[in-house]
Amino acid sequence: MKTGRIIKSLSGVYRVDVDGEMFDTKPRGLFRKNKFSPIVGDVVDFEVENITEGYIQNVHTRKNELKRPPVSNVDHLIIVMSAIEPSFSTQLLDRFLVIAHSYHMRPRILVTKKDLLTTEEVHKITELLTIYEAMGYQTQFVGLEDDISAIFDAWGNGLAVLSGQSGVGKSTLLNHFFPELNIETQYISKSLNRGRHTTRHVELYERHNGFIADTPGFSALDFDHIQKEELKSYFVDIAEYGELCKFRDCNHIKEPKCNVKIELENNNIAQFRYDHYVQLYNEISNRKERY
Template identity: 80%
Template sequence: MKTGRIIKSISGVYRVDVEGEMYDTKPRGLFRKNKFSPIVGDVVDFEVENVTEGYIQHVHERKNEIKRPPVSNVDHLILVMSAVEPDFSTQLLDRFLVIAHSYHMRPRILITKKDLASIEMQQKVTQLLNVYEDMGYKTQFISINDDIEHVFAQWGDGLAVLSGQSGVGKSTLLNKYFPDLDIETQHISKALNRGRHTTRHVELFERTHGFIADTPGFSALDFDHIQKDELKNYFMEIHEYGESCKFRDCNHINEPKCNVKIEVEQGNITQFRYDHYVQLFNEIANRKERY
Protein backbone atom coordinates (compact mmCIF):
# COMPACT_ATOMS: atom_id res chain seq x y z
CA MET A 1 0.00 0.00 0.00
CA LYS A 2 1.20 3.51 -0.83
CA THR A 3 0.04 6.93 0.35
CA GLY A 4 0.00 10.06 -1.76
CA ARG A 5 -1.97 13.10 -2.81
CA ILE A 6 -4.41 13.31 -5.71
CA ILE A 7 -3.16 16.01 -8.05
CA LYS A 8 -5.59 15.59 -10.94
CA SER A 9 -8.69 13.68 -11.94
CA ILE A 10 -9.82 13.08 -15.49
CA SER A 11 -12.76 10.82 -16.39
CA GLY A 12 -12.57 8.67 -13.30
CA VAL A 13 -8.78 8.27 -13.25
CA TYR A 14 -6.99 9.89 -10.33
CA ARG A 15 -3.32 10.77 -10.62
CA VAL A 16 -1.60 10.37 -7.25
CA ASP A 17 1.71 12.01 -6.38
CA VAL A 18 3.91 10.00 -4.00
CA GLU A 19 6.90 12.25 -3.33
CA GLY A 20 7.22 13.18 -6.97
CA GLU A 21 6.36 9.75 -8.42
CA MET A 22 3.05 9.60 -10.28
CA TYR A 23 0.52 6.76 -10.19
CA ASP A 24 -2.77 6.52 -12.07
CA THR A 25 -5.44 5.04 -9.85
CA LYS A 26 -9.13 4.28 -9.70
CA PRO A 27 -11.37 4.27 -6.65
CA ARG A 28 -12.37 0.80 -5.56
CA GLY A 29 -15.99 -0.21 -6.19
CA LEU A 30 -17.18 0.48 -2.69
CA PHE A 31 -16.78 4.25 -3.13
CA ARG A 32 -19.17 4.24 -6.07
CA LYS A 33 -21.78 2.32 -4.13
CA ASN A 34 -21.56 4.84 -1.30
CA LYS A 35 -21.69 7.79 -3.71
CA PHE A 36 -18.43 9.09 -2.32
CA SER A 37 -15.85 10.42 -4.75
CA PRO A 38 -12.25 11.23 -4.03
CA ILE A 39 -11.31 14.76 -5.14
CA VAL A 40 -8.13 16.61 -6.04
CA GLY A 41 -6.20 17.47 -2.88
CA ASP A 42 -7.19 14.29 -1.06
CA VAL A 43 -4.54 12.21 0.65
CA VAL A 44 -5.23 8.58 -0.24
CA ASP A 45 -3.97 5.07 0.48
CA PHE A 46 -3.88 2.89 -2.61
CA GLU A 47 -2.77 -0.53 -3.79
CA VAL A 48 -0.42 -0.62 -6.76
CA GLU A 49 -0.32 -3.15 -9.57
CA ASN A 50 1.91 -0.87 -11.63
CA VAL A 51 2.17 2.89 -12.27
CA THR A 52 -0.92 2.95 -14.46
CA GLU A 53 -3.07 0.63 -12.34
CA GLY A 54 -3.73 1.46 -8.72
CA TYR A 55 -6.77 1.11 -6.53
CA ILE A 56 -7.69 3.71 -3.97
CA GLN A 57 -8.61 1.98 -0.72
CA HIS A 58 -8.97 4.85 1.68
CA VAL A 59 -9.33 8.63 1.63
CA HIS A 60 -7.86 10.42 4.64
CA GLU A 61 -10.12 12.82 6.50
CA ARG A 62 -10.32 16.21 4.77
CA LYS A 63 -9.15 19.30 6.64
CA ASN A 64 -11.49 21.39 4.48
CA GLU A 65 -13.19 21.21 1.11
CA ILE A 66 -14.20 23.63 -1.64
CA LYS A 67 -17.27 22.41 -3.50
CA ARG A 68 -16.93 24.17 -6.83
CA PRO A 69 -14.39 23.43 -8.13
CA PRO A 70 -13.92 20.37 -5.91
CA VAL A 71 -10.59 20.50 -4.09
CA SER A 72 -9.67 19.56 -0.54
CA ASN A 73 -7.06 20.28 2.14
CA VAL A 74 -6.52 23.84 0.99
CA ASP A 75 -4.03 25.89 3.00
CA HIS A 76 -4.26 29.17 1.08
CA LEU A 77 -7.17 30.25 -1.04
CA ILE A 78 -5.93 32.93 -3.42
CA LEU A 79 -8.75 35.00 -4.85
CA VAL A 80 -7.49 36.29 -8.18
CA MET A 81 -9.10 39.30 -9.85
CA SER A 82 -7.78 41.62 -12.52
CA ALA A 83 -7.48 45.40 -12.32
CA VAL A 84 -8.81 45.62 -15.89
CA GLU A 85 -10.05 43.20 -18.56
CA PRO A 86 -12.26 42.30 -16.76
CA ASP A 87 -12.43 45.44 -14.61
CA PHE A 88 -11.94 45.22 -10.88
CA SER A 89 -15.24 45.26 -9.04
CA THR A 90 -15.69 45.31 -5.27
CA GLN A 91 -19.17 43.93 -5.78
CA LEU A 92 -17.75 40.81 -7.39
CA LEU A 93 -14.88 40.66 -4.89
CA ASP A 94 -17.32 40.74 -1.96
CA ARG A 95 -19.33 37.97 -3.53
CA PHE A 96 -16.21 35.81 -3.95
CA LEU A 97 -15.11 36.61 -0.40
CA VAL A 98 -18.47 35.43 0.91
CA ILE A 99 -18.15 32.17 -1.02
CA ALA A 100 -14.63 31.64 0.40
CA HIS A 101 -15.78 32.32 3.97
CA SER A 102 -18.67 29.91 3.49
CA TYR A 103 -15.95 27.24 3.09
CA HIS A 104 -14.42 28.50 6.35
CA MET A 105 -11.39 30.02 4.71
CA ARG A 106 -9.97 33.51 4.92
CA PRO A 107 -8.73 34.10 1.38
CA ARG A 108 -5.88 36.27 0.15
CA ILE A 109 -6.67 38.85 -2.53
CA LEU A 110 -4.42 38.95 -5.59
CA ILE A 111 -5.06 41.60 -8.24
CA THR A 112 -3.41 41.09 -11.64
CA LYS A 113 -2.79 43.09 -14.85
CA LYS A 114 -1.37 46.16 -13.10
CA ASP A 115 0.57 46.88 -16.31
CA LEU A 116 -2.65 47.22 -18.29
CA ALA A 117 -4.29 49.61 -15.82
CA SER A 118 -4.12 53.40 -16.17
CA ILE A 119 -2.44 55.36 -13.37
CA GLU A 120 -5.92 56.42 -12.16
CA MET A 121 -7.12 52.84 -12.13
CA GLN A 122 -3.99 51.71 -10.29
CA GLN A 123 -4.59 54.36 -7.63
CA LYS A 124 -8.22 53.38 -7.30
CA VAL A 125 -7.39 49.69 -6.91
CA THR A 126 -4.66 50.46 -4.37
CA GLN A 127 -7.04 52.61 -2.33
CA LEU A 128 -9.69 49.90 -2.32
CA LEU A 129 -7.16 47.25 -1.36
CA ASN A 130 -6.27 49.36 1.68
CA VAL A 131 -9.90 49.12 2.76
CA TYR A 132 -9.66 45.33 2.60
CA GLU A 133 -6.28 45.31 4.39
CA ASP A 134 -7.94 47.23 7.23
CA MET A 135 -10.57 44.51 7.47
CA GLY A 136 -7.80 41.93 7.90
CA TYR A 137 -7.22 40.59 4.39
CA LYS A 138 -3.76 40.18 2.87
CA THR A 139 -3.62 41.74 -0.58
CA GLN A 140 -1.21 41.87 -3.53
CA PHE A 141 -1.38 43.97 -6.69
CA ILE A 142 0.87 42.62 -9.44
CA SER A 143 1.48 42.20 -13.12
CA ILE A 144 2.78 39.18 -14.95
CA ASN A 145 6.13 40.97 -15.45
CA ASP A 146 6.80 40.93 -11.69
CA ASP A 147 8.92 38.34 -9.89
CA ILE A 148 6.33 35.56 -9.55
CA GLU A 149 8.55 33.43 -7.30
CA HIS A 150 8.44 36.34 -4.85
CA VAL A 151 4.67 36.73 -5.27
CA PHE A 152 4.09 33.04 -4.41
CA ALA A 153 6.62 33.11 -1.57
CA GLN A 154 4.40 35.50 0.41
CA TRP A 155 1.82 32.81 1.06
CA GLY A 156 3.75 30.28 3.14
CA ASP A 157 3.83 26.50 2.90
CA GLY A 158 1.13 24.11 1.76
CA LEU A 159 -1.49 23.91 -0.95
CA ALA A 160 -2.39 27.25 -2.52
CA VAL A 161 -5.44 27.33 -4.77
CA LEU A 162 -5.83 30.05 -7.40
CA SER A 163 -9.47 30.85 -7.79
CA GLY A 164 -11.39 33.58 -9.55
CA GLN A 165 -13.22 34.62 -12.68
CA SER A 166 -12.29 33.44 -16.12
CA GLY A 167 -9.64 35.54 -17.85
CA VAL A 168 -7.99 37.09 -14.79
CA GLY A 169 -4.70 35.30 -15.49
CA LYS A 170 -4.53 32.28 -13.16
CA SER A 171 -3.01 29.94 -15.74
CA THR A 172 -0.77 32.72 -17.06
CA LEU A 173 0.77 33.02 -13.57
CA LEU A 174 1.49 29.30 -13.43
CA ASN A 175 3.04 29.31 -16.89
CA LYS A 176 5.40 32.07 -15.81
CA TYR A 177 6.28 30.25 -12.58
CA PHE A 178 6.79 26.90 -14.34
CA PRO A 179 8.36 27.75 -17.72
CA ASP A 180 7.98 24.14 -18.98
CA LEU A 181 4.30 23.85 -18.21
CA ASP A 182 2.56 25.50 -21.17
CA ILE A 183 -1.02 25.42 -19.82
CA GLU A 184 -3.60 26.66 -22.28
CA THR A 185 -4.49 30.33 -21.69
CA GLN A 186 -6.80 32.74 -23.43
CA HIS A 187 -5.16 34.16 -26.51
CA ILE A 188 -7.20 37.29 -26.90
CA SER A 189 -9.20 39.12 -24.32
CA LYS A 190 -12.22 38.90 -26.66
CA ALA A 191 -12.45 35.30 -25.52
CA LEU A 192 -13.98 36.66 -22.31
CA ASN A 193 -17.29 37.14 -24.02
CA ARG A 194 -17.65 33.50 -24.88
CA GLY A 195 -18.49 32.81 -21.27
CA ARG A 196 -16.42 29.68 -20.96
CA HIS A 197 -13.37 28.85 -18.91
CA THR A 198 -10.14 28.11 -20.73
CA THR A 199 -9.07 25.85 -17.86
CA ARG A 200 -11.57 23.01 -17.44
CA HIS A 201 -10.29 20.96 -14.53
CA VAL A 202 -8.40 21.38 -11.27
CA GLU A 203 -4.77 20.37 -11.27
CA LEU A 204 -2.08 20.59 -8.59
CA PHE A 205 1.52 21.45 -9.42
CA GLU A 206 4.48 21.19 -7.10
CA ARG A 207 5.91 24.59 -6.12
CA THR A 208 8.83 25.49 -3.88
CA HIS A 209 6.78 25.38 -0.70
CA GLY A 210 4.11 22.81 -1.41
CA PHE A 211 1.53 22.68 -4.17
CA ILE A 212 -0.36 25.21 -6.25
CA ALA A 213 -3.65 24.53 -8.00
CA ASP A 214 -4.91 26.00 -11.22
CA THR A 215 -8.71 25.89 -11.39
CA PRO A 216 -11.50 26.94 -13.72
CA GLY A 217 -12.47 29.23 -10.85
CA PHE A 218 -15.76 29.45 -9.07
CA SER A 219 -18.28 31.55 -10.90
CA ALA A 220 -20.28 34.34 -9.36
CA LEU A 221 -23.27 32.04 -9.47
CA ASP A 222 -22.00 29.45 -7.01
CA PHE A 223 -24.00 30.92 -4.20
CA ASP A 224 -26.85 28.48 -3.73
CA HIS A 225 -25.49 26.82 -0.61
CA ILE A 226 -25.49 30.07 1.41
CA GLN A 227 -28.53 30.87 3.57
CA LYS A 228 -29.53 34.46 4.31
CA ASP A 229 -29.15 34.14 8.09
CA GLU A 230 -25.53 33.04 7.80
CA LEU A 231 -24.50 35.70 5.27
CA LYS A 232 -23.63 38.23 8.01
CA ASN A 233 -20.92 35.89 9.31
CA TYR A 234 -19.11 36.04 5.98
CA PHE A 235 -18.48 39.82 6.05
CA MET A 236 -15.67 39.95 8.61
CA GLU A 237 -16.21 43.49 9.92
CA ILE A 238 -20.01 43.20 9.92
CA HIS A 239 -19.66 40.00 11.89
CA GLU A 240 -17.40 41.73 14.42
CA TYR A 241 -19.53 44.85 14.93
CA GLY A 242 -22.69 42.75 14.87
CA GLU A 243 -21.75 41.21 18.22
CA SER A 244 -22.92 44.47 19.85
CA CYS A 245 -26.39 44.56 18.25
CA LYS A 246 -29.36 44.43 20.61
CA PHE A 247 -30.62 41.16 19.16
CA ARG A 248 -28.31 38.19 18.97
CA ASP A 249 -29.78 37.09 15.64
CA CYS A 250 -29.84 40.62 14.18
CA ASN A 251 -29.50 40.54 10.39
CA HIS A 252 -28.66 44.28 10.31
CA ILE A 253 -31.44 45.10 7.88
CA ASN A 254 -34.38 46.74 9.72
CA GLU A 255 -33.86 45.66 13.31
CA PRO A 256 -33.87 48.29 16.09
CA LYS A 257 -30.67 49.16 17.98
CA CYS A 258 -28.54 47.64 15.26
CA ASN A 259 -24.89 48.42 15.95
CA VAL A 260 -23.86 47.60 12.38
CA LYS A 261 -26.02 50.46 11.04
CA ILE A 262 -24.51 52.82 13.62
CA GLU A 263 -20.97 51.82 12.60
CA VAL A 264 -21.84 52.40 8.93
CA GLU A 265 -23.04 55.91 9.81
CA GLN A 266 -19.88 56.56 11.79
CA GLY A 267 -17.72 55.34 8.93
CA ASN A 268 -16.26 52.32 10.72
CA ILE A 269 -17.93 50.01 8.24
CA THR A 270 -17.43 51.09 4.61
CA GLN A 271 -20.73 52.04 2.99
CA PHE A 272 -20.20 49.95 -0.14
CA ARG A 273 -19.54 46.84 1.97
CA TYR A 274 -22.81 47.30 3.79
CA ASP A 275 -24.61 47.95 0.49
CA HIS A 276 -23.21 44.74 -0.97
CA TYR A 277 -24.29 42.87 2.14
CA VAL A 278 -27.87 44.14 1.76
CA GLN A 279 -27.87 43.34 -1.97
CA LEU A 280 -26.73 39.78 -1.39
CA PHE A 281 -29.12 39.36 1.52
CA ASN A 282 -32.03 40.38 -0.71
CA GLU A 283 -30.79 38.19 -3.51
CA ILE A 284 -30.84 35.16 -1.21
CA ALA A 285 -34.18 36.14 0.31
CA ASN A 286 -35.73 36.32 -3.17
CA ARG A 287 -34.09 33.19 -4.46
CA LYS A 288 -36.38 30.46 -5.63
CA GLU A 289 -35.37 27.31 -3.82
CA ARG A 290 -34.59 24.45 -6.16
CA TYR A 291 -35.35 20.96 -5.06
Protein backbone atom coordinates (compact mmCIF):
# COMPACT_ATOMS: atom_id res chain seq x y z
CA MET A 1 0.00 0.00 0.00
CA LYS A 2 1.29 3.45 -0.94
CA THR A 3 0.13 6.95 0.03
CA GLY A 4 0.29 10.01 -2.19
CA ARG A 5 -1.55 13.07 -3.45
CA ILE A 6 -3.78 13.17 -6.53
CA ILE A 7 -2.28 15.76 -8.89
CA LYS A 8 -4.45 15.17 -11.97
CA SER A 9 -7.82 13.65 -12.82
CA LEU A 10 -8.87 12.85 -16.36
CA SER A 11 -11.49 10.40 -17.68
CA GLY A 12 -11.71 8.45 -14.42
CA VAL A 13 -7.95 8.01 -14.07
CA TYR A 14 -6.23 9.68 -11.10
CA ARG A 15 -2.52 10.44 -11.30
CA VAL A 16 -0.99 10.16 -7.84
CA ASP A 17 2.36 11.68 -6.80
CA VAL A 18 4.33 9.68 -4.24
CA ASP A 19 7.46 11.73 -3.49
CA GLY A 20 7.96 12.48 -7.18
CA GLU A 21 7.03 9.00 -8.41
CA MET A 22 3.84 8.93 -10.52
CA PHE A 23 1.10 6.27 -10.54
CA ASP A 24 -2.07 6.21 -12.64
CA THR A 25 -4.81 4.85 -10.38
CA LYS A 26 -8.50 4.06 -10.47
CA PRO A 27 -10.93 4.02 -7.54
CA ARG A 28 -12.43 0.78 -6.29
CA GLY A 29 -16.09 0.16 -7.10
CA LEU A 30 -16.99 0.93 -3.48
CA PHE A 31 -16.53 4.66 -4.19
CA ARG A 32 -19.11 4.58 -7.01
CA LYS A 33 -21.51 2.64 -4.80
CA ASN A 34 -21.22 5.31 -2.11
CA LYS A 35 -21.47 8.08 -4.73
CA PHE A 36 -18.12 9.49 -3.64
CA SER A 37 -15.39 10.52 -6.06
CA PRO A 38 -11.77 11.36 -5.27
CA ILE A 39 -10.69 14.81 -6.48
CA VAL A 40 -7.41 16.56 -7.22
CA GLY A 41 -5.63 17.46 -3.98
CA ASP A 42 -6.84 14.38 -2.10
CA VAL A 43 -4.33 12.33 -0.14
CA VAL A 44 -5.07 8.67 -0.93
CA ASP A 45 -3.93 5.16 -0.06
CA PHE A 46 -3.71 2.81 -3.02
CA GLU A 47 -2.63 -0.72 -3.83
CA VAL A 48 0.03 -1.05 -6.51
CA GLU A 49 -1.04 -3.37 -9.33
CA ASN A 50 2.13 -2.98 -11.40
CA ILE A 51 5.04 -0.56 -11.74
CA THR A 52 2.95 2.51 -12.59
CA GLU A 53 -0.70 1.63 -11.83
CA GLY A 54 -2.88 0.93 -8.84
CA TYR A 55 -6.33 1.04 -7.23
CA ILE A 56 -7.37 3.66 -4.68
CA GLN A 57 -8.51 2.06 -1.42
CA ASN A 58 -8.96 5.06 0.86
CA VAL A 59 -9.24 8.85 0.69
CA HIS A 60 -7.92 10.74 3.72
CA THR A 61 -10.19 13.28 5.44
CA ARG A 62 -10.15 16.60 3.58
CA LYS A 63 -9.29 19.74 5.55
CA ASN A 64 -11.27 21.80 3.02
CA GLU A 65 -12.74 21.46 -0.45
CA LEU A 66 -13.66 23.69 -3.37
CA LYS A 67 -16.75 22.54 -5.27
CA ARG A 68 -16.16 24.45 -8.49
CA PRO A 69 -13.51 23.68 -9.51
CA PRO A 70 -13.16 20.46 -7.47
CA VAL A 71 -9.88 20.53 -5.52
CA SER A 72 -9.18 19.69 -1.88
CA ASN A 73 -6.69 20.38 0.93
CA VAL A 74 -6.00 23.92 -0.25
CA ASP A 75 -3.46 25.88 1.82
CA HIS A 76 -3.54 29.14 -0.16
CA LEU A 77 -6.43 30.31 -2.35
CA ILE A 78 -5.10 32.98 -4.70
CA ILE A 79 -7.84 35.10 -6.28
CA VAL A 80 -6.37 36.36 -9.54
CA MET A 81 -7.78 39.58 -10.97
CA SER A 82 -6.48 41.51 -13.95
CA ALA A 83 -5.88 45.24 -13.94
CA ILE A 84 -7.07 45.54 -17.54
CA GLU A 85 -8.56 43.30 -20.26
CA PRO A 86 -10.73 42.40 -18.39
CA SER A 87 -10.81 45.54 -16.26
CA PHE A 88 -10.32 45.35 -12.50
CA SER A 89 -13.66 45.07 -10.71
CA THR A 90 -14.12 45.34 -6.95
CA GLN A 91 -17.62 43.90 -7.36
CA LEU A 92 -16.26 40.74 -8.96
CA LEU A 93 -13.42 40.58 -6.43
CA ASP A 94 -15.89 40.80 -3.53
CA ARG A 95 -17.90 37.95 -5.01
CA PHE A 96 -14.81 35.76 -5.25
CA LEU A 97 -13.94 36.64 -1.65
CA VAL A 98 -17.42 35.60 -0.51
CA ILE A 99 -17.06 32.23 -2.26
CA ALA A 100 -13.63 31.73 -0.67
CA HIS A 101 -14.87 32.50 2.84
CA SER A 102 -17.93 30.29 2.34
CA TYR A 103 -15.50 27.38 1.87
CA HIS A 104 -13.63 28.42 5.04
CA MET A 105 -10.52 29.57 3.18
CA ARG A 106 -8.55 32.76 3.80
CA PRO A 107 -7.84 34.09 0.31
CA ARG A 108 -5.02 36.22 -1.06
CA ILE A 109 -5.51 38.79 -3.82
CA LEU A 110 -3.22 38.87 -6.88
CA VAL A 111 -3.75 41.57 -9.53
CA THR A 112 -1.95 41.05 -12.85
CA LYS A 113 -1.06 43.14 -15.95
CA LYS A 114 0.33 46.08 -13.97
CA ASP A 115 2.78 46.65 -16.82
CA LEU A 116 -0.09 47.54 -19.17
CA LEU A 117 -1.34 50.49 -17.08
CA THR A 118 -0.55 54.18 -16.92
CA THR A 119 0.90 55.61 -13.69
CA GLU A 120 -2.50 57.09 -12.83
CA GLU A 121 -4.26 53.74 -13.35
CA VAL A 122 -1.68 51.97 -11.18
CA HIS A 123 -2.26 54.51 -8.41
CA LYS A 124 -6.04 54.01 -8.56
CA ILE A 125 -5.84 50.22 -8.18
CA THR A 126 -3.16 50.52 -5.48
CA GLU A 127 -5.53 52.73 -3.46
CA LEU A 128 -8.29 50.13 -3.77
CA LEU A 129 -5.93 47.33 -2.70
CA THR A 130 -4.98 49.39 0.36
CA ILE A 131 -8.62 49.13 1.48
CA TYR A 132 -8.44 45.33 1.26
CA GLU A 133 -5.09 45.26 3.05
CA ALA A 134 -6.68 47.20 5.94
CA MET A 135 -9.18 44.32 6.24
CA GLY A 136 -6.29 41.88 6.64
CA TYR A 137 -6.00 40.57 3.08
CA GLN A 138 -2.55 39.98 1.61
CA THR A 139 -2.31 41.52 -1.85
CA GLN A 140 0.12 41.46 -4.77
CA PHE A 141 0.03 43.78 -7.77
CA VAL A 142 2.32 42.50 -10.52
CA GLY A 143 3.40 42.72 -14.14
CA LEU A 144 5.37 40.38 -16.34
CA GLU A 145 8.59 42.23 -15.54
CA ASP A 146 8.31 41.07 -11.93
CA ASP A 147 10.10 38.00 -10.55
CA ILE A 148 7.45 35.29 -10.91
CA SER A 149 9.36 32.95 -8.59
CA ALA A 150 9.26 35.57 -5.83
CA ILE A 151 5.51 36.02 -6.36
CA PHE A 152 4.90 32.30 -5.91
CA ASP A 153 7.33 31.96 -2.97
CA ALA A 154 5.49 34.68 -1.05
CA TRP A 155 2.55 32.32 -0.60
CA GLY A 156 4.45 29.93 1.67
CA ASN A 157 4.44 26.14 1.81
CA GLY A 158 1.64 23.85 0.67
CA LEU A 159 -0.95 23.72 -2.09
CA ALA A 160 -1.76 27.08 -3.72
CA VAL A 161 -4.78 27.34 -6.00
CA LEU A 162 -5.06 30.04 -8.64
CA SER A 163 -8.69 30.98 -9.12
CA GLY A 164 -10.41 33.71 -11.09
CA GLN A 165 -12.28 34.43 -14.28
CA SER A 166 -10.85 33.50 -17.66
CA GLY A 167 -8.34 35.81 -19.26
CA VAL A 168 -6.84 37.30 -16.09
CA GLY A 169 -3.43 35.72 -16.66
CA LYS A 170 -3.37 32.54 -14.57
CA SER A 171 -1.98 30.41 -17.38
CA THR A 172 0.46 33.16 -18.39
CA LEU A 173 1.88 33.21 -14.86
CA LEU A 174 2.28 29.44 -14.90
CA ASN A 175 3.94 29.52 -18.33
CA HIS A 176 6.56 31.94 -16.99
CA PHE A 177 7.21 29.72 -14.00
CA PHE A 178 6.98 26.42 -15.89
CA PRO A 179 8.01 27.19 -19.51
CA GLU A 180 8.00 23.50 -20.42
CA LEU A 181 4.24 23.27 -19.82
CA ASN A 182 3.29 25.68 -22.62
CA ILE A 183 -0.26 26.00 -21.21
CA GLU A 184 -2.70 27.30 -23.79
CA THR A 185 -3.72 30.93 -23.44
CA GLN A 186 -6.32 32.80 -25.45
CA TYR A 187 -7.17 36.31 -26.47
CA ILE A 188 -9.76 38.42 -24.69
CA SER A 189 -13.09 38.60 -26.48
CA LYS A 190 -13.75 42.30 -27.09
CA SER A 191 -17.51 41.80 -27.12
CA LEU A 192 -17.58 39.91 -23.81
CA ASN A 193 -14.48 41.54 -22.25
CA ARG A 194 -13.41 38.19 -20.85
CA GLY A 195 -11.19 35.37 -21.92
CA ARG A 196 -12.29 32.15 -23.47
CA HIS A 197 -11.95 29.04 -21.35
CA THR A 198 -8.48 27.62 -21.79
CA THR A 199 -7.92 25.41 -18.75
CA ARG A 200 -10.39 22.51 -18.86
CA HIS A 201 -9.32 20.43 -15.88
CA VAL A 202 -7.59 20.91 -12.54
CA GLU A 203 -3.93 19.92 -12.44
CA LEU A 204 -1.25 20.37 -9.78
CA TYR A 205 2.26 21.47 -10.69
CA GLU A 206 5.14 21.05 -8.28
CA ARG A 207 6.94 24.11 -6.93
CA HIS A 208 9.88 23.87 -4.56
CA ASN A 209 7.75 24.48 -1.45
CA GLY A 210 4.62 22.60 -2.48
CA PHE A 211 2.17 22.51 -5.38
CA ILE A 212 0.29 25.04 -7.44
CA ALA A 213 -3.01 24.41 -9.23
CA ASP A 214 -4.29 26.00 -12.39
CA THR A 215 -8.07 25.81 -12.35
CA PRO A 216 -10.73 26.40 -15.03
CA GLY A 217 -11.76 30.02 -15.32
CA PHE A 218 -15.17 30.95 -13.94
CA SER A 219 -17.83 32.31 -16.25
CA ALA A 220 -20.32 32.53 -13.38
CA LEU A 221 -20.14 32.42 -9.61
CA ASP A 222 -22.45 30.03 -7.82
CA PHE A 223 -23.96 31.22 -4.51
CA ASP A 224 -26.59 28.49 -4.21
CA HIS A 225 -24.91 27.03 -1.11
CA ILE A 226 -25.03 30.38 0.76
CA GLN A 227 -28.01 31.47 2.87
CA LYS A 228 -28.75 35.20 3.05
CA GLU A 229 -28.29 35.18 6.85
CA GLU A 230 -24.75 33.82 6.39
CA LEU A 231 -23.62 36.42 3.88
CA LYS A 232 -22.68 39.09 6.47
CA SER A 233 -20.05 36.79 7.96
CA TYR A 234 -18.34 36.47 4.57
CA PHE A 235 -17.70 40.24 4.32
CA VAL A 236 -14.93 40.53 6.91
CA ASP A 237 -15.31 44.29 7.51
CA ILE A 238 -19.08 44.06 7.89
CA ALA A 239 -18.74 41.02 10.14
CA GLU A 240 -16.32 42.88 12.43
CA TYR A 241 -18.46 45.97 12.93
CA GLY A 242 -21.66 43.92 12.98
CA GLU A 243 -20.61 42.46 16.33
CA LEU A 244 -21.71 45.73 17.97
CA CYS A 245 -25.17 45.94 16.40
CA LYS A 246 -28.08 46.26 18.84
CA PHE A 247 -29.72 43.06 17.56
CA ARG A 248 -27.78 39.84 17.19
CA ASP A 249 -29.63 38.81 14.01
CA CYS A 250 -29.12 42.20 12.33
CA ASN A 251 -28.53 41.83 8.60
CA HIS A 252 -27.53 45.53 8.23
CA ILE A 253 -30.23 46.33 5.71
CA LYS A 254 -33.18 48.09 7.38
CA GLU A 255 -32.75 47.08 11.03
CA PRO A 256 -32.64 49.79 13.74
CA LYS A 257 -29.51 50.63 15.77
CA CYS A 258 -27.25 48.98 13.21
CA ASN A 259 -23.57 49.59 13.98
CA VAL A 260 -22.57 48.75 10.40
CA LYS A 261 -24.63 51.74 9.18
CA ILE A 262 -22.92 53.94 11.76
CA GLU A 263 -19.44 52.80 10.71
CA LEU A 264 -20.43 53.30 7.07
CA GLU A 265 -21.31 56.94 7.82
CA ASN A 266 -17.99 57.29 9.66
CA ASN A 267 -16.15 56.00 6.56
CA ASN A 268 -14.81 52.95 8.42
CA ILE A 269 -16.50 50.73 5.84
CA ALA A 270 -16.03 51.53 2.15
CA GLN A 271 -19.31 52.46 0.48
CA PHE A 272 -18.64 50.17 -2.48
CA ARG A 273 -18.17 47.21 -0.13
CA TYR A 274 -21.51 47.84 1.56
CA ASP A 275 -23.21 48.34 -1.82
CA HIS A 276 -21.85 45.00 -3.03
CA TYR A 277 -23.07 43.34 0.17
CA VAL A 278 -26.62 44.71 -0.23
CA GLN A 279 -26.73 43.77 -3.90
CA LEU A 280 -25.67 40.19 -3.23
CA TYR A 281 -27.97 39.94 -0.20
CA ASN A 282 -30.92 40.92 -2.38
CA GLU A 283 -29.91 38.46 -5.10
CA ILE A 284 -29.78 35.61 -2.59
CA SER A 285 -33.07 36.71 -0.99
CA ASN A 286 -34.85 36.73 -4.35
CA ARG A 287 -33.43 33.35 -5.27
CA LYS A 288 -34.75 31.75 -2.07
CA GLU A 289 -38.19 33.30 -2.56
CA ARG A 290 -38.44 31.78 -6.04
CA TYR A 291 -37.77 28.35 -4.58
